[in-house]
Every structure is written in C-alpha cells, then in structure tokens.
Amino acid sequence: MTRKNEAITLSIKAREKKALENLALEFGKTWGDKPNISKLIEAIAKNELKIAPNHDWNHQRVEILETIRKLLLDHGLISEAEEIAKILQERSELTIPFRQEIEKFLDKPKPLWRKKIEDFIHRQQPFKLIYQDASERQWIFTVIYGELRNIEKHQYLVCTCEETEGNQDLPELQHNWGLRLDRIQEAVVSSVNLPWQSDLDTIEVEFKVYRGLAFAYGKEAPKKDDFLVGEIDGNPAQRLIKRKVWSSFWFFRDIARYWDDCEIISPVNLRENFKEQLRSLSQLYD
Numbered sequence: 001m002t003r004k005n006e007a008i009t010l011s012i013k014a015r016e017k018k019a020l021e022n023l024a025l026e027f028g029k030t031w032g033d034k035p036n037i038s039k040l041i042e043a044i045a046k047n048e049l050k051i052a053p054n055h056d057w058n059h060q061r062v063e064i065l066e067t068i069r070k071l072l073l074d075h076g077l078i079s080e081a082e083e084i085a086k087i088l089q090e091r092s093e094l095t096i097p098f099r100q101e102i103e104k105f106l107d108k109p110k111p112l113w114r115k116k117i118e119d120f121i122h123r124q125q126p127f128k129l130i131y132q133d134a135s136e137r138q139w140i141f142t143v144i145y146g147e148l149r150n151i152e153k154h155q156y157l158v159c160t161c162e163e164t165e166g167n168q169d170l171p172e173l174q175h176n177w178g179l180r181l182d183r184i185q186e187a188v189v190s191s192v193n194l195p196w197q198s199d200l201d202t203i204e205v206e207f208k209v210y211r212g213l214a215f216a217y218g219k220e221a222p223k224k225d226d227f228l229v230g231e232i233d234g235n236p237a238q239r240l241i242k243r244k245v246w247s248s249f250w251f252f253r254d255i256a257r258y259w260d261d262c263e264i265i266s267p268v269n270l271r272e273n274f275k276e277q278l279r280s281l282s283q284l285y286d
Contacts, residue, residue: 010037017037020040021035021037022035024036024039024040027040027043027049055091055093056093057091057093059093062088062093065084065087066088068084069084069085072084078110082105085102085105088102089103089106111186111187113131113184113186113188113189114181116189117129117146117157117189118148120143120146120189120191121147121148124196125191126142126143126144126191126192126193126194126195127142127143127189127190127191127192128140128141128142128143128189128191129141129143129157129179129188130187130188131184131185131188132186132187133183133185141162141177141179142161142162142192142194143157143159143160143161144159144160144194144196145159145160145197145199145200146158146159147200148181151178151250154181154182155181155182156178157177157178157181158177158178158179158200158246159176159178159179159200160176160177160200160201161176161177162175163175169247169248169249170203170248170269170270172201173203173246173247173248175201176200176201176247178247178249178250200246201246202225202244202245203244203245203267203270204242204245204267205243205244205245205251205264205266205267206240206241206264206265206266207240207255207263207264208238208240208241208262208263209238209239209241209258209261210237210238210260210263211236211261213258213261213262214232214237214238214239214261215232215237217229217239217241218232218239223243225243225244225246226241226242226243227243228240229241230242240265245270248270251270252274
C-alpha cells in the first residue's frame, strides 16, 4: 500500500496564486509544461531556493554605495571596495551597463607584482622593481624602504631607493620616489639581499601659517608628518609648524593652496627653490 504525500492547503487569492505560478516557471518548477507550486515550495523548504529581501532599493541608495566603492578605491582599500561591489552585484536594480562595470571590476584580479610589493613591505624585505610605464619607458628601482600612501585620490608606492638618476629633488631627498601604482602596466618584482631602512629619507622643514589659517590649522587633525604644531602668537596671528618632508614636490603641492597665508622658514635651499617656482609663475603671467 502506497503512502500518500501530506497535503497542505494554501489560502491565497488568485493574484498571489498567479504570482507563485510565475515564480515556479521562472525557476523551472513545473509538471510537464505547467507551473507546479508544490515543487516551488519544496525547493524553498530544501534550501534549493533562498528567500531574499525584496529588490526594491531606490536609485539613491545604489548611487550612495557606488560612491562609497569609489572612495574606497581612491584610498587604496581594494578589499573593502570589492565587498561593496559584491553587495551591488546581488541586486536586481542595477542597470545593465552598471552591472557590467561591477562585474568587470570583480573579475579583474590584483596583479601578481602588486601582491609581491605588499608582501615585501609587510616583511620589510628590500626588493628590485622593474617596470614599464604607459609611455613605454623602463624603470629600475632597488627599494630599501617602501610604504603605500594615498595622495590626491591615488595610491602610490612611496619609497627610498638606491637609484637617484633623474630625480631633481634636493640632494638629501633624491633617493626618494613616489610611484603611482595605477600607471604601472607590467612589473617584475624580486627580493634583494640588502638591509631594510627604518623610514624614508626626510628633512625637517619649518614653516609658518598666518591669520585665519593659523587658527584653522590648530583645529584640524594633525597631518601625518607634522611633529610640532606651535602655539599662536604675534600680530597678525601666526603659528610655527615643523614637519618631516620626504619630497619637496609634494610639500610644495600641499602648501601652495595656502598662498600668502604660509611661509617656508627653513631649510634655506628649500625656501629658495619655492621662491624660484614663484618667480617662474610670475613670469608666466607677466
């Protein structure tokens, strides 16, 4: 004698029944050519189909998550950006072009050379970096100290190297380089038998900020390389700042936005270099 399957009676309206039949068809739960609600429910019970929240996100929520993903990328937080991308990928609200962009991002693995650089820095292991940039120029660096820094929305390998050729910085800083990682097309990275340096080559720079900037500077979060932020004094108001500088180029980029509210005090050669840049700027406008 065969045992009959246990029956469940569903008390639903015709509209809900039709919706369940459509779902059964969508997921291939049919009896012949007809949708089979019982098979659909059985698949849910067996966890073959998962019940998820309604896909009813508005456009603004998707845009916010995409903004967060891009900000994470700008700050070099690749893994975190990938997790946001995975959340977006699961949503049905994405347009086809946007979904293709997200899938392309997730399908692109981190280059092997990039993983090696991160590993060597973590192990404090000097390494040789050979790469070709977008202009097909080849560069060779022997890195004895390196760190990954986010500068102006891009990630850089900031490093001290044995090579100085082509570096126009002050003599004390010519071993330092800032290599923008997204401009490296292909690279070869290998370890070298050298001691790891404890930090970048740096010089101590003194500069003053004046007037409103003197008050604002003290309220801001301390900048990474500032080791002294003095008290306000004088008339007009001024504040002395001391900073460890690893690159005059990036230091000039930082203080240029302060215009006449900032003055380099020392070292003299750095002050003179900045004056020379101001003269060139003046001549351009003359």
